[in-house]
Amino acid sequence: MNAHDPIRRCILLGERAPRESLIRLALSPDGAVFPDVRAKAPGRGAWIGVTRAELESAIAKGKLKAALARAFKTGPIAIPDDLPDMIAAALERAVLDRLGLEARTGNLLTGAEKIEAAARSGKLHLLLHAADAGTDGNRKLDQAWRVGKDEEGSDLRGLALPVPRTILAVALGRQNVVHIGLTERDAARRVSETLTRWLHFIGSHPALPTCETVSQGASALQIIPTGAGNSVADDDTCEELE
Structure with a gap:
C-alpha cells in the first residue's frame, strides 16, 4: 500500500x-x-x-x-x-476471474513439473493448491519453493484454496488444474489482494504464502490511523475519491 x-x-x-x-x-x-x-x-x-x-x-x-x-x-x-451468500459468491468469482486473467496474460503456471522448475529457480512468487490436491504433491512443491527462496526450514508453503480442481480448471480454461504458480511479482500481488479479501470474509485466515505481497498473518482489514496522510471521505458513504 x-x-x-x-x-x-x-x-x-x-x-x-x-x-x-x-x-x-x-x-x-x-x-x-x-x-x-x-x-x-x-x-x-x-x-x-x-x-x-x-x-x-x-x-x-x-x-x-x-x-x-x-x-x-x-x-x-x-x-x-x-446477502452474505451473494457477497461470498461475488468474492469467489472475483478471485477466479483474476486467476483467469493472469493465465491469459502468461503470468500463471499450471502443471506440477513446470511449477517445480520455476520454484527451484527462484521464479515463483505465489503458490496455490486446489482444495482436493494430494498432500504429497503439495509438500513436494512447497519444498521446491523453499529451496528456490533459500528458506529451507521455514514455514513457507502454498495456500490450499477453498475450491476444488474442477472449479479452477473452468476458471483458467485448462484441464486438471491441481496447482497454480504465479511467476510475476505484480500478478502475485493482484491475486493476493483478491484472495485476502475473500478469505477474510469467509473466515479463513491463513497467512498468504508470499513474502513479496502480503505480510504473514495480515488481516484483510488493514487499519489506517487517523491523520496518516491518506485521503478519506468524511462521511460513512465513503464515496469515490478518484
Whole structure:
C-alpha cells in the first residue's frame, strides 16, 4: 500500500482501510442492497470490512440496516436474506476471474513439473493448491519453493484454496488444474489482494504464502490511523475519491 491508495471507512466497524481490503455495497433503483465487489456500480457506496459471521450478526441485530440508512440517506432499504451468500459468491468469482486473467496474460503456471522448475529457480512468487490436491504433491512443491527462496526450514508453503480442481480448471480454461504458480511479482500481488479479501470474509485466515505481497498473518482489514496522510471521505458513504 502507498500514500495514494484510496482509503474508505467500514460503516460497521468505523475503521479505515484501503479500498481493496473492503467490500462495497450499493443500492439498486428499488432500494435493494447488493454487493459491488468490483466497485463499478454508479452512485453512492457503503463499505464493510467484516467477516461473514460478523455481517450475519449485524443483519440479525439490525445494525447493518441502521448503518446503511445513515450512509445512503435515502428511502426504504431492503437487505436480501441471502446477502452474505451473494457477497461470498461475488468474492469467489472475483478471485477466479483474476486467476483467469493472469493465465491469459502468461503470468500463471499450471502443471506440477513446470511449477517445480520455476520454484527451484527462484521464479515463483505465489503458490496455490486446489482444495482436493494430494498432500504429497503439495509438500513436494512447497519444498521446491523453499529451496528456490533459500528458506529451507521455514514455514513457507502454498495456500490450499477453498475450491476444488474442477472449479479452477473452468476458471483458467485448462484441464486438471491441481496447482497454480504465479511467476510475476505484480500478478502475485493482484491475486493476493483478491484472495485476502475473500478469505477474510469467509473466515479463513491463513497467512498468504508470499513474502513479496502480503505480510504473514495480515488481516484483510488493514487499519489506517487517523491523520496518516491518506485521503478519506468524511462521511460513512465513503464515496469515490478518484
